[in-house]
Amino acid sequence: MNKIQWGMIGCGNVTEVKSGPAFSKVAHSALMAVMGRNAIKAADYAQRHGIPKWYDNVDDLIHDPQVNAVYIATPPDVHLYYAEKAMRAGKPVYIEKPMARTAAECAAINSISKETGVPVFVAYYRRTLPYFVKLKALIDAKLIGEVRLINIQLHWQPYDEETGPNAMPRWRVSPEISGGGHFHDLASHQFDFLEYAFGPIKLAKGICSNQAGLYKADDIVTASFEFESGILGTGSWCFTVNKEQRVDEAVIIGSNGRICFSFFEKYSIRVETADHTEEFILPYPQHVQQPLIETIVQQLRGEGICPSTGITGARANQIMDWITGI
Structure with missing residues (x-):
């Protein structure tokens, strides 16, 4: 073309x-x-x-x-x-x-x-965003030694449309439309990047529940997962906390330090080792999908080659299916 x-x-x-x-x-x-x-x-x-x-x-x-x-x-x-x-x-x-x-x-x-x-x-598109390109480069440089464990926490308050006497659930929390709830919408980004950075996840399992009853989809999920490389991971996703409890944090723990970052809300990446701490600030571009669209074109x-295809994209769904028992 x-x-x-x-x-x-x-x-x-x-x-x-x-x-x-x-x-x-x-x-x-x-x-x-x-x-x-x-x-x-x-x-x-x-x-x-x-x-x-x-x-x-x-x-x-x-x-x-x-x-x-x-x-x-x-x-x-x-x-x-x-x-x-x-x-x-x-x-x-x-x-x-x-x-x-x-x-x-x-x-x-x-x-x-x-x-x-x-x-x-x-x-x-995180596969091509400057923030995550830098994060992957830091991981590949082995600044924190051999990676041992990855921990994800994503705890958000309910959307306004999902609370109160006149609540009107959005399509994202209608499983027949979205496949699940906010976990499916947001964790898909997380698992896709983790496989891009660390290779295939070979096993994942979890516990899911609807605690608040605001809609049909699960509103809380906990999971553990293992990469083919032997790296282990854990995560918790809760979408019914108050605003003050909002958390979007991920930590990569290595044999010689750790990397702290955010999947959605913050623009900083912090690398901590025994003798050094360094922070990188990389705001997202105005149109976050533009770098990926460039690779598709x-x-x-x-x-060139686009890093996000149907083959790679299907993997996030597979991992989420394992966790939710679909």
Whole structure:
């Protein structure tokens, strides 16, 4: 492909800043069309973002001759459906994370990709964000010696929409749409990066519960996991604490020190050894998906390789399925 001309399915909040504008800021790439089931919202999105075309029918977008690649920015329940339509039309797909609701759905997407020869990419953009590129470089440099243990803590307060007498649960906490709850939405990013940095996880198990009863999905998860390299990991995810208890911390413990970092909220990485402590501050770019989109465009043009594919993207779902017992 000479120029990658994108059609975007879905125009929700994730596309407003994180991804949508980036497609036209990457060299040899442009966002040509957007589709939303609500025609008024789709038209408004196109007008606000300077997108030439909008649709309220997915087939019209996929078969637009000016669209040669498709970004699926919808909830996970329709990822497989839309990905198959696009791939069978010969158009590469870039799918929001998590890749699908379950590992089985991810496998189906990858099977269609293999059958059609059409590539799949997944929006695990931490693989290319400067913050996490630096973190991986620090890990690879073995500044803390041999890695022994990884611990994750993610404890957040409920969203306003999920509390009070008029609570209206969002799609992220409807398992039939998202595959689970906030754990599926957020831990997928964490496990994808951990495998990118440390290699495959061979075993994971956990305990899940719905303690607060705000919605159908689990709101608390604890897990332990083991990498093929022998590194062990533990984690706790709780989404019903008060604001003062909010925690987003991860620690990599090595034979000669530790690295402390945040997966979502903080921009600092702290390296501590017996004789030295150093901190690195790396804020995220305005459009966090832009570095990853650049690698997708490069691969489609035959100029590089994207580090986040359907094969790698399916792994996070597999690990979460192990933990939640799906």
